Amino acid sequence: MTRTLTPLLAALFLACAPMAHAAPPAEAAAPAASDEAKVVYHINDASVARAAMNNINNELNASPTDKIVVVAHGKGIDFLLNDAKDDKGAFESQVAALKNRGVDFRVCNNTLMSRKLGPDAVIMEAKVVPSGVAELARLQAKEGYVYIKP
Numbered sequence: 017m018t019r020t021l022t023p024l025l026a027a028l029f030l031a032c033a034p035m036a037h038a039a040p041p042a043e044a045a046a047p048a049a050s051d052e053a054k055v056v057y058h059i060n061d062a063s064v065a066r067a068a069m070n071n072i073n074n075e076l077n078a079s080p081t082d083k084i085v086v087v088a089h090g091k092g093i094d095f096l097l098n099d100a101k102d103d104k105g106a107f108e109s110q111v112a113a114l115k116n117r118g119v120d121f122r123v124c125n126n127t128l129m130s131r132k133l134g135p136d137a138v139i140m141e142a143k144v145v146p147s148g149v150a151e152l153a154r155l156q157a158k159e160g161y162v163y164i165k166p
Contacts, residue, residue, distance in 0.1 A: 052081040056161040058152055059086060062094035066102065068166035069110050076117050084114075085155060089124035089148025096123050096142045097133075108139050115141040124148030 055075070057068050065088075072084055088096055095107040111121060121142040128135065128144065135144045145151045155161040 054083045054161045056155045056163055057086045058165045059088045059092035060090040061092055064166045065095035069114060071166055072114055085120045087122045087148050087151050089127045093123050093127050096121055096139055097137050098139055111141050122151055
């Protein structure tokens with residue numbers, strides 16, 4: 017039996033060897049358009065807004081075709097209000113730069129109403145949505161976005 021099995025294994029090995037070199041490794045292939053990620057960043061505390069925008073910038077440098085949405089509600093909307101700033105300066109220029117790279121910023125209208133603010137309190141780079149939490153849920157459940165909480 018050993019005499020029969022050895023030539024069969026050798027023949028099988030020789031037949032399969034060329035196939036191992038037929039296709040390039042997956043990591044050598046150029047990324048396809050469908051490789052773009054859809055990511056939603058959830059901000060409910062403006063103290064992490066600058067770090068989140070740095071993360072987004074880094075993500076876009078690594079994956080320029082990623083589709084990114086920032087959803088802010090609660091205390092997280094503060095960086096998207098007119099004249100918002102922290103100890104590093106105004107937020108609007110960093111938001112505008114990311115907006116120019118295709119990032120969408122969305123602000124919760126429920127938060128605006130609870131704070132007695134109108135949509136005019138929000139910088140022009142941001143869009144007001146009815147509910148920040150509902151927007152997060154919709155993007156994940158219906159549009160396939162992955163969730164990041166900085």
